[in-house]
Amino acid sequence: MPRLIRLAAAAALACASPALADPHPDASRVLSLGGAVTEIVHALGQQDRLVGRDTTSSFPPEVLALPDVGYVRALSSEGVLSVQPDLILSEEGAGPPETIALLQEAGIPFETIPEGHDAEGLARKVEAVAEALGVPDAAGPVIEEIRADLARVEQANAGGGQKKRVLFILSLQGGRVMAGGEGSGADAIIRLAGAENAVSGFQGYKPMTDEAVTAAAPDVILMMQRGDAQADSDHNASLAELAAMPALAVTPAVRDGAVVTMDGLLLLGFGPRTGAAALELHDAIYGAGS
Amino acid sequence: MVAVDAPRDRPEGDRLEGDRRHVGRVLCLLLVLLLALVAILSLGHGASGVSAPRVLADWLAGRQIAPTDRIVLVDIRLPRLLTGILVGAGLAVSGAVMQGLFRNPLADPGLLGVSAGASLGAISGIVLGGMLPAAILSFTGWHLVPLAAFGGGWLAMLLLYGISTRRGRTSVATMLLAGIALAAMIGALSGLIVYYANDSQLRDLTFWGLGSLAGASWTKILAAGPLIAAALLAAPFLARGLNGLALGEAAAAHVGIRVQRVKAVAILTAAAATGASVAISGGIGFVGIVVPHLLRLLTGPDHRWLLVNSALLGASVLVCADMVSRTVIAPAELPIGIITAMIGGPFFMWVLLSNRRVIDL
Numbered sequence: 001m002p003r004l005i006r007l008a009a010a011a012a013l014a015c016a017s018p019a020l021a022d023p024h025p026d027a028s029r030v031l032s033l034g035g036a037v038t039e040i041v042h043a044l045g046q047q048d049r050l051v052g053r054d055t056t057s058s059f060p061p062e063v064l065a066l067p068d069v070g071y072v073r074a075l076s077s078e079g080v081l082s083v084q085p086d087l088i089l090s091e092e093g094a095g096p097p098e099t100i101a102l103l104q105e106a107g108i109p110f111e112t113i114p115e116g117h118d119a120e121g122l123a124r125k126v127e128a129v130a131e132a133l134g135v136p137d138a139a140g141p142v143i144e145e146i147r148a149d150l151a152r153v154e155q156a157n158a159g160g161g162q163k164k165r166v167l168f169i170l171s172l173q174g175g176r177v178m179a180g181g182e183g184s185g186a187d188a189i190i191r192l193a194g195a196e197n198a199v200s201g202f203q204g205y206k207p208m209t210d211e212a213v214t215a216a217a218p219d220v221i222l223m224m225q226r227g228d229a230q231a232d233s234d235h236n237a238s239l240a241e242l243a244a245m246p247a248l249a250v251t252p253a254v255r256d257g258a259v260v261t262m263d264g265l266l267l268l269g270f271g272p273r274t275g276a277a278a279l280e281l282h283d284a285i286y287g288a289g290s
Numbered sequence: 291m292v293a294v295d296a297p298r299d300r301p302e303g304d305r306l307e308g309d310r311r312h313v314g315r316v317l318c319l320l321l322v323l324l325l326a327l328v329a330i331l332s333l334g335h336g337a338s339g340v341s342a343p344r345v346l347a348d349w350l351a352g353r354q355i356a357p358t359d360r361i362v363l364v365d366i367r368l369p370r371l372l373t374g375i376l377v378g379a380g381l382a383v384s385g386a387v388m389q390g391l392f393r394n395p396l397a398d399p400g401l402l403g404v405s406a407g408a409s410l411g412a413i414s415g416i417v418l419g420g421m422l423p424a425a426i427l428s429f430t431g432w433h434l435v436p437l438a439a440f441g442g443g444w445l446a447m448l449l450l451y452g453i454s455t456r457r458g459r460t461s462v463a464t465m466l467l468a469g470i471a472l473a474a475m476i477g478a479l480s481g482l483i484v485y486y487a488n489d490s491q492l493r494d495l496t497f498w499g500l501g502s503l504a505g506a507s508w509t510k511i512l513a514a515g516p517l518i519a520a521a522l523l524a525a526p527f528l529a530r531g532l533n534g535l536a537l538g539e540a541a542a543a544h545v546g547i548r549v550q551r552v553k554a555v556a557i558l559t560a561a562a563a564t565g566a567s568v569a570i571s572g573g574i575g576f577v578g579i580v581v582p583h584l585l586r587l588l589t590g591p592d593h594r595w596l597l598v599n600s601a602l603l604g605a606s607v608l609v610c611a612d613m614v615s616r617t618v619i620a621p622a623e624l625p626i627g628i629i630t631a632m633i634g635g636p637f638f639m640w641v642l643l644s645n646r647r648v649i650d651l
Contacts, residue, residue, distance in 0.1 A: 070619075102507075
């Protein structure tokens with residue numbers, strides 16, 4: 001009987017904290033696929049075990065020195081094998097499936113890290129990477145840091161008051177507003193920053209008609225930096241560009257000059273820096289110290 | 291000069307001026323050697339640096355082969371090589387057949403609606419595939435997109451063939467015009483589906499359109515190989531008919547060619563080869579147009595050598611392009627469509643410019 005009880009207890013424990021990934025503490029040649037996954041490996045202090053990365057992994061800058069096996073959804077089997085990994089950590093959606101099947105046949109452990117855009121999801125991502133690398137204890141401090149930043153955002157918002165409405169513009173190509181709708185990464189980070197997405201009713205990033213942009217009447221417009229330091233620091237230039245479009249010119253955001261630009265990877269990476277990104281975005285939207 | 295039924299008893303030394311059949315024969319031999327050479331090179335090169343000769347020597351000596359070496363050679367490079375040969379030969383022969391059938395140097399299998407239909411099928415598979423019932427999805431697995439592309443290609447081709455065939459007679463001109471209308475409709479449908487695609491699906495679509503042999507596998511070769519091989523084997527039997535058609539349909543009928551049958555077989559052959567090729571490798575442009583043209587410049591328009599040589603040169607070109615695609619930015623991979631266009635476009639332009647006096651399209 002005691003054996004049965006012990007079994008039951010073990011089962012209950014297993015259910016309480018289901019393993020997110022199989023541990024591979026001995027893996028010394030890790031291939032990391034996905035910008036967030038690579039950032040998490042670094043945040044956990046395990047960067048010395050990395051031997052390769054995918055194209056979307058570009059932070060911190062030292063990972064750029066690693067061989068790049070290409071875009072995560074279009075991997076080449078031989079390319080991946082050529083970096084001789086003994087563990088592959090990948091974000092969801094790696095492909096093509098033929099390549100993944102071949103890698104599994106080659107006996108290389110392949111751990112898929114669950115996607116997540118909210119506080120819980122981010123914690124699960126970090127835990128999964130830490131478990132796969134066999135360093136589960138390293139996850140705690142990283143998660144704590146993310147939670148602390150998000151808690152500060154929440155604290156700042158606790159005073160109540162109207163949430164600001166933010167419009168994320170992915171691009172203004174040809175004078176057409178490509179906006180971030182429901183379920184997009186932009187929508188998630190705007191929520192994390194304690195604001196509200198000014199547009200809804202469509203999924204992902206879609207072009208919007210001018211009238212809908214005007215009707216959305218965003219308080220703040222959020223855009224990604226272009227990676228050109230001089231252009232990015234010139235706030236007036238991006239404001240002038242937005243004001244030149246009639247549909248945007250009449251919005252409260254352009255009228256008040258409330259245009260926020262942030263680094264794209266920081267903003268939409270959903271890795272260990274997302275807490276800091278949410279806080280930075282919150283301060284930019286509501287003004288620091290609010 | 292088109293040889294419909296050249297006299298066979300003319301002595302070798304007594305060639306008429308402009309008779310380039312012997313060039314075709316010599317070229318065929320050279321192209322076989324070229325294909326063998328690129329095939330060996332292709333097996334020996336790759337991102338992982340696995341040495342094919344060493345593994346082969348180990349295997350012949352009966353020594354143990356490392357599992358990774360075996361996977362790289364047997365499950366990665368060999369299927370890719372075979373896929374490259376099949377797809378390259380299939381696309382080039384389809385191009386040559388279509389140019390003969392439409393008597394137009396710009397014709398390619400795209401005129402049959404195969405490419406547009408296949409692309410619509412692939413787009414639907416990528417974007418809408420997830421909505422299918424689980425039973426179908428578990429049956430098709432990852433082969434959903436290739437199957438959808440193949441189905442789409444054939445559906446479009448049959449539709450077009452049905453539209454342009456009246457009372458057992460296919461009008462090539464109607465097919466050409468209806469093909470443009472069909473392509474516009476398919477383009478609109480594709481656009482609609484693309485609009486609803488999410489970001490990762492959009493990237494998948496872009497990569498599909500650029501083509502790649504990266505998904506090559508034995509399963510795909512077993513599925514598409516027989517179809518392409520059948521088309522390749524059927525093509526030489528079309529040579530005489532296509533030569534006759536070059537004179538015009540009426541003249542061809544007068545010299546005893548069964549025009550309707552040639553048309554039907556030509557269309558089926560091109561559709562089978564292109565449909566299967568596009569399904570397993572995505573959209574790879576340029577091979578179908580440039581390879582036959584290059585050969586026509588060398589050996590003239592006689593289809594008896596043109597079709598065989600197109601298959602050989604097309605296979606070599608694609609295997610070469612794939613080798614570049616796999617190694618140039620290793621360990622990552624450049625889509626093959628970029629390479630065929632980047633190298634082939636300027637090369638073809640140079641050929642055209644340097645032959646400006648000789649050829650007049």
